Amino acid sequence: MTSRFVNLRAGLRQLEFRLMGELSPSVRHNRNADFYAAAFFGVFVSTLPFIPVVLRRLGASAEWIAFYNAQPFLGYLFVPLSAMLMPRQRGLKWYATVFWLLSRGSFLLVAFITRWEMLIGLTLVFWICETFPLPVYTRMMQAIFPAGVRGRVMAFVRVGLSLVNLAMTPLAGWLLDAAGYRVLFPIGSVCAVLATFLFLRLRFNDEDVPPNPASSAASLWRLLGEDGRFAVYLGGLTLFGFGFLSGTALQALVQVDRLQLSYGEIGALGVVHSVFFLLGYLVLGRLLDRFGGAHTLRWVFVIGAAVPLSYLFATSGWMLAPAFAAMGLVNAGMDLGAINTVMQLSPPERLGDYSALQTTALGLRGLIAPFLGVWLVSAGWSYEVTFGVGAVLVLFGAAMLWAVRPVTRSG
Secondary structure (H helix, E strand, O other): OHHHHHHHHHHHHHHHHHHHOOOOHHHHHHHHHHHHHHHHHHHHHOOHHHHHHHHHHOOOOHHHHHHHHHHHHHHHOOHHHHHHHOOOOOOHHHHHHHHHHHHHHHHHHHHHOOOHHHHHHHHHHHHHHHHOOHHHHHHHHHHHOOOOOHHHHHHHHHHHHHHHHHHHHHHHHHHHHHOOHHHHHHHHHHHHHHHHHHHOOOOOOHHHOOOOOOOOHHHHHHHHHHOHHHHHHHHHHHHHHHHHHOOHHHHHHHHHHHOOOOHHHHHHHHHHHHHHHHHHHHHHHHHHHHHOHHHHHHHHHHHHOHHHHHHHHOOOHHHHHHHHHHHHHHHHHHHHHHHHHHHHHOOHHHHHHHHHHHHHHHHHHHHHHHHHHHHHHHOOOOHHHHHHHHHHHHHHHHHHHHHOOOOOOOO
């Protein structure tokens, strides 16, 4: 048994070397700490795709489902304030932890929720607190993982999250059918809180964080005039987001009202999403380190066009499988690609400002885009035309990123 364990460790060590190269002990420790935190968080993540369906079953209208889909991006609008308030160097880890404990712990209260209005109010609190410390997280990743392996290490960490997500998604669908959302979401909340405490195991010296000058709203917006390449990148990101997100509220209506899918069937489609979420991380980390964030995101955006196109033609649940596969790749690509692109396009000492501008753009597009499809349908447009417009916007966003030269910065 001991010999087999030693051989297994040696095999895993060799696999690690092939995937990421030789890592220093400190980088390996931080990667492992982040990996285990992400794995526990994956349990919670597997419950989130069911929220729009739960809202619909509780009686929420299309407009309110659109409002839920906009909530993560509403939280992004608070990120510039976070960039102004966050510690310049010391106390970064605790700054993020406090907000994450508030957001993830709040889902324990779902056990007492019986109305969709209460659920949508709680998710609003969750998304604002969850996204608020994003500039801190970006700066911590910059400090603890070297630029040459950052994409692969961060991808490896998220493999843990996606593996757990893959295993838990069908179980979450079954538990929703068997016990209901008032059981499922608190269980996910406990796992998310444990993930936050595991994140505290990260080790880094505050002095490793490049000093970041205090930001102001005026200095943030001046960056757009000073850095045209970053402005074009944000433009492509915004167009893609409008196309990709405009149909999100309509997607829940298609699943529930038109195709009448059960929680179990949606859970099965969620497995497709999780498989491609995992594959995305396995492939994209190496591409990011080799070709840069903007180049990788171009192709991620092109793949994203499959989502509105699938909903455009769907007449049965299995016809949504390409959409869920594409969403898995896009979610992995945006998770890794956006954070790595902003690191590569910004000077190290201005990363907090660039990150705040990116999240502001994400927030503005995400706040408006989910309502766009609802408004177009209310104005008399068919679902098919609305999804078609979304696909065109997605491809225009991808085209804009061809004007952004690949850049690799140290740090």
